[in-house]
Amino acid sequence: MTAVDPQRRPGPPGLPGPDGPDAPRRRRLARPPRLARLPRLRRRGVEARPRFAFVVTVLFFVLLYLPIGMVVLFSFNSQKSLTVFKHFSTRWYSAFFHDHVLLSSLGMSLKISLVAMIGSVVLGVALALGLVRARGRLGSYSGLIMLVPLITPEIVTGVASLMLYKGLDTTLSTGTVMISEITFSISYVTVILRSRVAALNPEVEEAAMDLGATRWQAVRLVTLPALLPAILASAVLIFALVFDDFVLAYFTTGVDPQPLAVRIYSAIRFGVEPTINAVGTLMLAGSITLIAAALSIPRLFGRSGGLDLLSGD
C-alpha cells in the first residue's frame, strides 16, 4: 500500500512528461501515504519505557525493603536505640538465646507448625482428591466450605475458634492452637492441590488398575507420587504461614507458654524491645529459607514450578 507506482510519478517540472495535462491531479495522488508517518513500534509491540512506572517501581522497592532493612540492621546494633546505629554487636541475639520464655515460645511455635503442617496436608490432599473426582452433593458442599475460610478475615476465624472452645468448655492450650491452625490451613492445601489433581490424567490410574492394582493401590502408587512435588511445596508453605501466624494463635492460645508471634506482639505492644529485632531477623531468615525450598521443590522434580504456587493455579 505504501508503494507508489513509479510510472505514475510526474516527471520533473518543466519537462513535457508522458502525463501531459493530467499532471497536477496525479501529483496529489502521489503524496506519501499517511501510514508512513506512524511511529516506529518496538520489536515486542510495547510502547517506549514508561518513565513514570519506573520511578514508582523504584520508590516502591525502597519503601518495601526499608522496614525490613531497619529491623535487620538494628538487630546488630550495640545500643538500644532504633535510630542511631552505634557498633556492630550480636548482643540482642545472645539475649534471645538466653531468654527462656522466648525460647520455649519458639519451641512451641515449631511444634504447632509441624503438627498443623502434617494434619492439614493429610486432610487437604484427601479433600482435594475427593473434590476433583467425586461428584454430587457432598462434593459441592465440601467445595463451598473449603472456600469460606479463604474469604473470611482472620479475626473472624479467631473469634469463631475461641467461641467454639469456650462452647466445648475446653481450656485453651497448645492443642487448641493446633486445631485452629489445621482448620485454617486445609483450604490452602486444597486450593494449591486441586488444580494439580485436575491436571492429572485419570487414565494413568486406570491403566494401573487394568494391571491389577486396586483403587487404593492406584492412588497410593500412582496418584500420590505424581502429586508429591505439589504436596511437599504446600507443606513447606503451610509450615511457614503457621509459624508466622499471629491472629489465630492470639485468639486460641492459653496462658503459658504462648506461640512466638503472640510473645512478639506483647513485647512490641508494651515497649520497644531490641531483642525483637533479632527474633524478627531470625524468623525472616527461616521463612526465606523455607520459601526458597518450597519454590525449588517443583523444579527439583522436573516441573515448571515457582510463582504459580503462590497464586494457587
Next chain:
Amino acid sequence: MPRTASEPTAGGPSPTGPTSPTSPTSPPSPPSPAGPPAPKGSPGPIRFRRPRRRTSRRPASADTRVWNRLALPGTLWMSVFFISSLLLVAALSFGTTDDLGNPRFGTTLDNIRRLAAPAYRTVMFRSLEYAALTSVLCLLIAYPVAYAIALHAGRLKNALIAAIVVPFFANYLVRMYGWSVVLSDDGPVLRFLRAIGLADSHTKILNTGPGVIAGLVYGFVVFMIIPLYAALERLDTALIEAGRDLYGGPLRTFLFVTVPATRQGAVAGMVLVFLPAMGDFVSAQFLGGPNQLMIGNLIQDKFFEGQDWPLGSALTMLLMAVLLVGMFGYLRRARKDEAEATR
C-alpha cells in the same frame, strides 16, 4: 472399567450392533464397571474415550464411594471446627451476658441495637473508609509496579516478583513494627520529607489516620500486585500495538486498551486487599494510637479486655456481613465479565 472391556472389542471382530451376543444380558441403564462394552444400539466402532459426565450418572459405583470417602474427613473437620464455630458466633450475637460477665445465648436484639450507637458507627465508617482508601492506594501503587515488571522487566521479571513476595513472608508483626520505626518522628521517611521541605518538625505520621492507611497499604499491597501482574502478563501486546496503529497516544492506549483488558485483575486485587484491611487490627494498634481504632480493634477489645462476647459477636457478624455483601457484588461482577467474555 468400561475401557477394560472395550479395548479387546476395538481391535477384534467387527462391531456387532444390536445383535451383539452380550447385549441381551446387559442391564439397560447404568453400565456396570465390568459390564459389556457397547450399549444397545451403539453404531459403528467402539468409543475409546469415556464421556466425562458418565461418573456422575453412576449412582454409587465403587469409584464414587472411594472419592467421597476421601473428601469426608476434611469436610467433617471443616464443618465441626469452622462452620459450626461461625454459627456459634452468629448465635451469640443475639445473646446476653450474665452478672458474672459470662456469655449466654438468647434471642435479644440488644447487641445489634447497640451497634447503632454513634461511637460504633464512627468506627465502622472509619474502617470502611480506611479499607477503601487502602484498596485505591494499593491499586495506584501496584499498577505502575506490575506494569513495569510485567511488560518491561525482561529477564528480571521473575526475580523482581520474587523480591516483592519475599518481604511478605517476613512475620507480619515484625514488618509492621519495622514500618512503625520507619514512619516514626525521627525515622527516615519524615527526615527525608523534612530535607526536601515537604514536612516541618511538627509533621507526624504515627498516630494519625494516614499512618494507619500507610500500614495497611504496606501490609497488603502484595495482594494487589500479584493478580495485576498475572493479568498484565497475560495481556496480548498486539492490543497495545493496535491502539498505537489507531493513533492512540501512550496515555490513551493505556486508559482505553490496557486498563479494560486487565480490569479483572484489578478488581480481584481490590477485593484481596479490602478483605484483610477491613479485619486488620495490628496496623491501627501499632500506627494509629487510641483515636484511630478500626472494627478489628473493637472486636479484640470486646473479647479480651471488655469481656462482652455477645457484643463482640455482633460486631464480628457486622464485619462479615459487610464483607459478604462486597464479595457477592464481586462474584456477580466476575460472572458477568465471564459471560461477556464467552459470548
